[in-house]
Amino acid sequence: MDIEVSQRDNTTFVRLSGRLDSPGVDRIETRFTAAVAGPGRPTAVDLAGVSFLASMGIRMLISNARALGQKGAKMALFGVPEPIMTVLEHVAIDQIIPVLATEQEAAEALRA
């Protein structure tokens, strides 16, 4: 699991690629939290490169989205592949963290 972080227009963009299983989360969680919850800026997370998602990965997303909320900011997910979307839908995460098709749509949702 790899992570790339960039900043643009007071928004944090995080690109994840690989498996968000327990080893994957162990590898990146500290960096993810530092990039997302730390600054507390609106954050768009690109999941297009994620090939697997389990509950450990979902917990990481939820805890950081919640931390952002406590700082008055939001998280949005985008580019979600179909099997990953099935996982998110089944535990209703798509109902509490916005899921958009593209980076532009995610950025617009965060500004709204």
Place this chain on the structure above:
Amino acid sequence: MHALPVPTAALQLPQRLELRLENRRASCEQARLAIERFLAPLELNAATVFGIELVLEEVLMNIIWHAKAEAGAAEIGLGVEVHDDAIALCFEDSGVAFDPTLAAEPVAPATLAEARPGGLGIALVRKFARSRAYERAGDRNRLRVTIAR
């Protein structure tokens, strides 16, 4: 003259894989790779593979989380069975008695503040499994989960 293709012999494959895993997080990846190698000749579709990997991850992590190695539950048994229409994963551990099939379905959160980290794994196994069966045999939990192929 038209030549008909000659049917090839049925792919010979051991029908069961048995693994003994240490009760620690690193075992999840070891198990996944061993199962991947075992099932590779079947050329399962991506959805089936995803379901197998998800069930494997969620059940193993639940066992590792709850069946404490220091309390004597040092090993986890894992069997993988190949059937015509499903793959079965059979887990065995000597942790405290726990029947995941009886766990209540988590309530879908209406807000981020309501989202709870617990129960997600069990809910996902319910979604991706064709069947689940649990028994307590002596001091051992036995859980058999099938994934359709």
